[in-house]
Amino acid sequence: MSVYTLVKSADLNEWLPRFAIGAMRQLQGITEGLTNSNYRLSTERGDYILTLIETAEEDEELRYLVALMSHLALRGLPCPLPICDIDGEAIHRLAQRPTLLVTCLPGRSHETPNAAQAAQIGGWLAQMHRCAESFRQQRNNPHGPNRWGGMLARMTPRLQQEDPDLLMLLRSALESAQQELFAVDAPRGCCHADLFPDNALFDGERLVGVIDFHYACDERFVYDLAIALNAWCFDEVGTPDAKRLARMVASYQATRPLPPVERRLLRPALQAAALRFALSRLHDEMFPRTGHQVTVKPPETYIRILRYHREHDIAHPLD
Numbered sequence: 001m002s003v004y005t006l007v008k009s010a011d012l013n014e015w016l017p018r019f020a021i022g023a024m025r026q027l028q029g030i031t032e033g034l035t036n037s038n039y040r041l042s043t044e045r046g047d048y049i050l051t052l053i054e055t056a057e058e059d060e061e062l063r064y065l066v067a068l069m070s071h072l073a074l075r076g077l078p079c080p081l082p083i084c085d086i087d088g089e090a091i092h093r094l095a096q097r098p099t100l101l102v103t104c105l106p107g108r109s110h111e112t113p114n115a116a117q118a119a120q121i122g123g124w125l126a127q128m129h130r131c132a133e134s135f136r137q138q139r140n141n142p143h144g145p146n147r148w149g150g151m152l153a154r155m156t157p158r159l160q161q162e163d164p165d166l167l168m169l170l171r172s173a174l175e176s177a178q179q180e181l182f183a184v185d186a187p188r189g190c191c192h193a194d195l196f197p198d199n200a201l202f203d204g205e206r207l208v209g210v211i212d213f214h215y216a217c218d219e220r221f222v223y224d225l226a227i228a229l230n231a232w233c234f235d236e237v238g239t240p241d242a243k244r245l246a247r248m249v250a251s252y253q254a255t256r257p258l259p260p261v262e263r264r265l266l267r268p269a270l271q272a273a274a275l276r277f278a279l280s281r282l283h284d285e286m287f288p289r290t291g292h293q294v295t296v297k298p299p300e301t302y303i304r305i306l307r308y309h310r311e312h313d314i315a316h317p318l319d
């Protein structure tokens with residue numbers, strides 16, 4: 001569970017009348033999530049998610065998230081809706097943190113999704129990328145390749161001592177990502193950038209909605225697709241599931257066919273996407289954040305997925 005900042009009921013009772021959502025019934029810290037402090041807030045009018053932002057996001061970046069969620073929801077893509085206060089403001093401050101209040105979606109996430117669920121996510125992501133055509137705001141990738149060199153440098157002394165082979169793998173993957181993906185021009189626009197199974201809620205087989213837009217940014221679409229393919233179509237020992245991969249790519253392409261440049265970039269994108277989460281998970285493990293309850297996800301899965309993509313090309317059979 002990640003709750004870094006404790007919210008007291010008394011503070012909330014003072015804050016809540018700014019919203020037309022009735023009096024508080026219950027406030028409960030949420031057990032999932034790594035980055036921010038999340039609470040489920042039940043009021044007389046319904047259930048909401050209260051997020052206290054724990055990163056250095058500026059109000060301008062939060063405005064991007066609020067505008068993006070509203071843009072997608074208006075176009076029929078299921079996702080949470082930001083709640084504005086009586087002055088029409090969606091970004092607030094609570095316990096000295098920037099704070100967002102959004103609608104709570106029903107349903108639950110599946111740790112091990114099946115092919116039908118992966119296919120729906122492929123379709124959802126393609127629709128999001130299509131919605132990018134009419135979304136004018138921009139945000140640089142807060143977890144993009146320009147951060148990776150610094151993270152690796154910070155981990156290098158320990159990796160040199162404990163796992164020099166892994167250090168070599170990460171260094172060469174970083175070089176390939178920069179040269180083979182991020183130096184190449186490709187279609188881009190708003191991306192979710194963290195579309196993992198724990199960020200999608202289902203009612204049985206039916207996708208209810210996608211949550212957690214905190215890493216959403218302007219990026220190459222093929223990289224966003226690669227993040228989702230790694231997250232939805234590999235098991236925790238880094239073995240791919242051919243059926244899920246095929247269904248997810250087919251369903252993505254039914255809404256947004258991959259242009260030739262993206263087909264060529266899919267393999268480097270899969271490697272870069274695996275590297276991104278191998279690095280952040282290793283970094284969180286080596287330099288844990290302090291908080292009331294903190295979750296850390298195992299880096300090994302993503303190191304294995306990265307090794308897999310270095311040795312195999314799953315992109316071409318998917319054409």
Ligand SMILES: Nc1ncnc2c1ncn2[C@@H]1O[C@H](COP(=O)(O)OP(=O)(O)O)[C@@H](O)[C@H]1O
Nearest residue numbers: 030032033034035036049080103104105211212
């Ligand atoms: N709008 C929402 N509707 C329902 N549940 C949500 C919503 N937003 C967050 N959650 C719950 O809170 C958990 C943590 O949220 P998440 O956004 O992933 O955390 P973080 O802010 O740390 O990235 C999710 O796994 C989910 O269980």
Ligand SMILES: N[C@@H](CCOP(=O)(O)O)C(=O)O
Nearest residue numbers: 033034035036194196277297
């Ligand atoms: N999906 C990432 C973790 C991102 O953190 P969160 O706060 O959005 O849950 C991973 O699996 O490493």
